[in-house]
Amino acid sequence: MAGFATLTRQCWLFAVGSSFFALATAPGFPGWAGAGAADALCFAGSWFFTTAAWMQLRLADPGARVEWSSAATQFVGTLLFNLSTGTAVWAHAVTTERRYVWVPDATGSTAFLLSGVLGMVAVSAVAGLLDLRSRDWLAGAVNLLGCVAFAVSAVAAFVRKTGVTEDEWLANLGTFFGALCFLVAALLLLPRPSQPRSCTDATS
Structure with a gap:
């Protein structure tokens, strides 16, 4: 029961x-609430991710190498997002934005993408390459799609030397x-209650 509660x-x-x-990042929200509010929400959200990712890593079986590697890579990615979103709250200098906002964002997104691929490999090893009836497989596929979306976002968020974002x-x-996919x-x-399961691939 304790494991069930932890997974929940x-x-x-x-x-x-x-x-x-x-x-x-909902369409229209940053413009309405302001960049500061949007950055603060992302920073808060990143800590929920990190806490969940740490719980997932602790529950992962080290003997299941692919699954454990997915969880470990994801956890590293969440830490990088903590740095990126936290710095975005107060950073105003272009150099700081490039070095401590965009770089950890891009690196964290890469870690998420790798984690998502590994998570899908782990799920496919059990559910098969294609099983639309499996919630685990569907979640892994949706999660991987979210990881791809985050990677695209990171590329578009590149900060030029002039301080202008490539494609805001x-x-x-x-x-x-990507966030909707992770959700x-x-x-x-x-x-x-009747069938406990692992959240290994949620937000991998």
Whole structure:
């Protein structure tokens, strides 16, 4: 029962963190609330991600190398997002934005993408290459799609030497879509009382 409760909390933490990112980058919200509010929401959301990722890593079986590697890579990615989103709250100098906002954002997104691929490999080893009836497989696929969206967002968020973001609209859209994917993946893997399951691939 303790494991069931831990998995439930883990999934909800991923879901709440995803909701913060989705709200912060929802079309029209940054312009209405201001960049400061949007950055603060992402920073708050990143800590829900990190807490859930740490719980996931602790629950992962080191003997299952692919699954454990997915969880470990994801956890590193969440730490990088903590740095990126935290710095974005107060950073105003272009050099700081490039070095401590964009670089950890891009690196964290790369870690998420690798984690998502590894997570999908782990799920496919059990559920098969294609099993639309499996919630685990569907969650893994949706999660991987979210990781791809975050990677696109990171590329679009590149900060030029002039301080201008490469494509702010695409950067926000990629984060928004990716966050929605992570939210769906977390809810798909939310344990049911009659059939506890792992959230290994939620937000990998």
